[in-house]
Amino acid sequence: MNTHLDNKITRRDFLKITGGVCIQIGLPSIFLYSCRAEPSPTSTATPSSTSTAIPSPTSTTIPSPANTTTPVETPDQANLGFEPAYLKLHETGELENRAEKLWAIMESCQLCPRECGVNRLEGMSGFCHSPGSTLVVSAHHPHFGEERPLVGTGGSGTIFITHCNLRCVFCQNWEISQAGTGYELPLDDFAAMMLRLQEVGCHNINFVTPTHYSALIVKALVIAAQNGLRLPIVYNTSGWERLEILELLDGIVDIYLPDFKYWDSDMSAKYSSGAENYPEVTKAAILEMHRQVGVAKPPKDGIMQRGLMIRHLVMPNNVAGSEDIMEWIAENLPKDTYVNIMAQYTPQYKAYDYPEISRRVTREEYVKVVERAQEVGLTNLDIQGYWWMPE
Numbered sequence: 001m002n003t004h005l006d007n008k009i010t011r012r013d014f015l016k017i018t019g020g021v022c023i024q025i026g027l028p029s030i031f032l033y034s035c036r037a038e039p040s041p042t043s044t045a046t047p048s049s050t051s052t053a054i055p056s057p058t059s060t061t062i063p064s065p066a067n068t069t070t071p072v073e074t075p076d077q078a079n080l081g082f083e084p085a086y087l088k089l090h091e092t093g094e095l096e097n098r099a100e101k102l103w104a105i106m107e108s109c110q111l112c113p114r115e116c117g118v119n120r121l122e123g124m125s126g127f128c129h130s131p132g133s134t135l136v137v138s139a140h141h142p143h144f145g146e147e148r149p150l151v152g153t154g155g156s157g158t159i160f161i162t163h164c165n166l167r168c169v170f171c172q173n174w175e176i177s178q179a180g181t182g183y184e185l186p187l188d189d190f191a192a193m194m195l196r197l198q199e200v201g202c203h204n205i206n207f208v209t210p211t212h213y214s215a216l217i218v219k220a221l222v223i224a225a226q227n228g229l230r231l232p233i234v235y236n237t238s239g240w241e242r243l244e245i246l247e248l249l250d251g252i253v254d255i256y257l258p259d260f261k262y263w264d265s266d267m268s269a270k271y272s273s274g275a276e277n278y279p280e281v282t283k284a285a286i287l288e289m290h291r292q293v294g295v296a297k298p299p300k301d302g303i304m305q306r307g308l309m310i311r312h313l314v315m316p317n318n319v320a321g322s323e324d325i326m327e328w329i330a331e332n333l334p335k336d337t338y339v340n341i342m343a344q345y346t347p348q349y350k351a352y353d354y355p356e357i358s359r360r361v362t363r364e365e366y367v368k369v370v371e372r373a374q375e376v377g378l379t380n381l382d383i384q385g386y387w388w389m390p391e
């Protein structure tokens with residue numbers, strides 16, 4: 001089946017066709033949500049009922065990179081003289097080398113702090129339920145509900161990847177992260193997907209929940225870079241990352257977008273499937289991310305190209321330990337570190353099994369966290385409107 005995406009189209013045409021919202025692959029209601037950071041209700045565009053669905057992957061005619069003869073260029077990036085970090089590594093062959101190293105780690109998988117040790121190269125699945133070394137994608141589209149410096153006018157080129165190593169009981173994206181709703185995609189097609197997002201005018205390639213697929217992502221990135229990808233890579237992660245893996249991503253990722261979910265290990269163990277070392281591992285990971293990319297500071301046009309952007313989701317009854325987290329950030333990172341304090345927690349999935357997290361956050365709870373962040377001197381806060389929140 002052919003769609004309007006089969007032909008070259010301008011960004012304006014694309015937005016007109018899709019209602020300026022998004023395109024979607026086969027899933028009815030989940031594509032606006034990141035499991036870790038849903039767009040703010042105040043800023044999220046509701047999916048248009050006329051949104052055009054991309055056909056199933058088997059019929060998607062995204063061009064294969066192998067057939068792409070002319071490197072694709074995004075004019076606004078080219079004009080700014082921006083060069084993503086991974087291009088240098090690609091030129092020297094180091095990008096491919098890193099991909100091979102990450103790939104080899106799947107033989108006794110330790111791509112994430114679960115360190116299952118299963119042989120994914122022989123098709124085994126570990127705690128994350130990723131199907132061996134096969135990539136499964138749920139959706140891809142220009143996303144207009146992400147942080148404003150990532151969205152601009154063209155949207156963030158978001159790719160939702162299935163499964164998850166953290167498996168939170170309140171996950172809003174559980175169909176993707178835990179039921180694994182998606183489709184298998186060869187790496188060539190995955191690379192072509194990145195190129196297509198660039199072609200329609202997205203400002204970055206935003207991998208949602210990349211941790212357990214990092215080896216496959218970097219392998220596909222080699223193909224995409226070879227065929228003209230020039231957009232910054234956003235690593236949109238739960239924050240629960242091994243330092244050894246982050247070191248292999250050094251010089252590949254341009255923008256780290258980690259959550260800092262919990263301050264207390266009892267909480268992370270309780271709500272994220274026994275991940276009791278989440279606070280300790282995430283603190284170390286965030287420091288390493290900052291070492292690699294520094295403070296996120298957009299150039300004049302306001303579109304972020306490099307840096308660390310932290311997300312924190314305020315939860316009911318201070319389950320997340322939000323004020324402690326703000327204090328830690330202020331003490332351990334520059335005061336102008338970008339911090340998005342998110343207000344949109346909504347009980348989903350198994351959250352109703354836990355009375356303390358079975359309601360929304362109140363206005364008072366949210367404001368308290370914002371005030372604490374300001375008191376400790378954080379100056380680059382992304383604060384969401386809270387007029388709609390319950391008193």
Ligand code: SF4
Pocket residue numbers: 109110111112113114115116117118125126127128129130165211212213
């Ligand atoms: S990525 Fe999956 S298989 Fe590998 S260590 Fe983590 S949970 Fe286990």
